[in-house]
Amino acid sequence: MITPRKRMRRPPSTLGAFVTKELHHILRDRQTLAILLLMPLVQVLLFGYALRTDIRDLRVAVVDPTPDVATQRLRTRLAATARFRLVTVSPTTKVLPELFQRRTADVAIVLPTSFASTLGRGDTAQVLLVTDASDPNTGTTMQVYVRSVLADFERELEGARPRAGAPIIGIASRMRFNPTLESANLFVPGLIALVLTLVSALMTAISLSREKELGTLEVLLVSPLRPWQIIVGKVVPYLVLGFAITCLVLTAARIAFHVPLRGSVTLLLAESVLFTIVSLSLGVLVAARTSSQRAAMLGALVGTMMPTALLSGMIFPITSMPGWLQPVTRIVPARWFIVIARGIMLKGIGIEYLWRETAVLAGMALLLLVAATRSFHAHLD
């Protein structure tokens, strides 16, 4: 046990000198720095295009059993829409399974018989929308597009509407291949979590275990620096770097994909810092318990990156995980952060709805910081 009899005041330069040195390390290792800064941007672009929410060249099949003036007008309208390409017009639904299986059509619009006369009577014309939802996100988006074209068409008919009240066109829709749809446009919050985990947990683990491997850590421990000061000195630069990268990702996502940020930016950034602290502590824990850079890297990948990618709900919705796995996700910090980030960015909600998740993260941060400092102290012998 260390029980200093007398605590001398140390000038602030002690920790400052250490942080400066850490910044030098980061700035001098240009290759790593370039990777750290560019990778999130590349990921934003990759994720953005892979999970593109605006779809061009949507292939539309129309089933029109009884062509007439009204169906003709609708078809012209569809063909004139820039995003759509009318691939086939068929009198029967029999062709549809094959069209979808061959992937020659993304969406089919099944019009009722005697469309024009139904509309003329002022009755509701039932239209069926069939969508290839093997990718649920694009499936939803495609439906939204077609619905909006139909809505425009409806508005066009408004003037000639003989009977008020009843809707002009009733749309029934069917999602093929995946009836339970999960919402889209969620990749940016997940991406921030992933990148922050990478920068903070992985990089801290590597940088700390490198000092362990080189023997410089021993020299630091023999110095008057206390273990917590070494940890703070190690993590502060990565905290700053993580903050910068978060801003970078948000800006890139906004410029390239118009990802919304409806809530408070300050709150989002504050929550990001909290999440970074959790990840950093994990990184320190990993470094304290491993003896080489390689082991620390593997440990950080398996211990932090994988859970963040797989168990946070970032890609795979937690609700569709097996029952026994769902409670496990509660210990994954990113799970809570993603709920927070999605809430702020997409729903525009504030701390009044997110305090529970924030409290969980804060608790984790506190617990892990204490554990990391202790572990760091205990595993050096």
Added chain:
Amino acid sequence: MTGSARGDRSIEVDGLTRRFGTFTAVDAISFDVAQGEVFGFLGANGAGKTTAIRMLIGLLAPTAGSARVAGYDVATQAEMVKRNIGYMSQRFSLYEDLTVRENITLYGGIYGLSDEAIEKRTAELVDRLDLRDDVDTRVKSIPLGWKQKLAFSVAVLHDPKVVFLDEPTGGVDPITRRQFWELIYTTAAAGTTVFVTTHYMDEAEYCDRVSIMVDGRIVALGTPSELKAQYEARTIDDVFVRLARAGNAA
């Protein structure tokens, strides 16, 4: 024994023991080192030298016995011990991707020197080591011998009462080792106690006193000439080989 250092004793070790499970790495060693003395701490690999040093510099808690370094108990006042010692490990302790000046500034800052003091020491240090032209060169591109002299100078930058050198001259040429020992003498003459481990037995001859550790115990302790006389040996190397062999045979 409380309070400050007793007179001129920089290191006082009494029955210091460290066990790992059933293995006793350091077995009740006792010795004193006077202020300004150059004390050689010899022993074969695995004899327990590193464990003993780690206890003396406050990195490892003793299982039994006590040790006071610079007047502070290593078990209960490790923080004060750390503030009053310098340490140069056998592994290279400077940061290769930082410049000479940045390394000096870092350690100066860690030991709480003021900016002016750091600036002054840096100037003195590069002058003494003839590193003026390389002060803004990254450490990785200066020769090993200079790196070691620099590492030593950085370890005593804050004028510690005791400096621990753990195999400081590994892998350098005899001339550089010679220069290194000149630095050690200068430091000791200024009043800093030097506690050094080495594999080079010619270096042991440079020490004021040496101890030889075998299997966790100190089996010989004295000035180089005393030991040579005692074991009727021509060199410390002979003394060492005889003792180490006896230890291995036992």
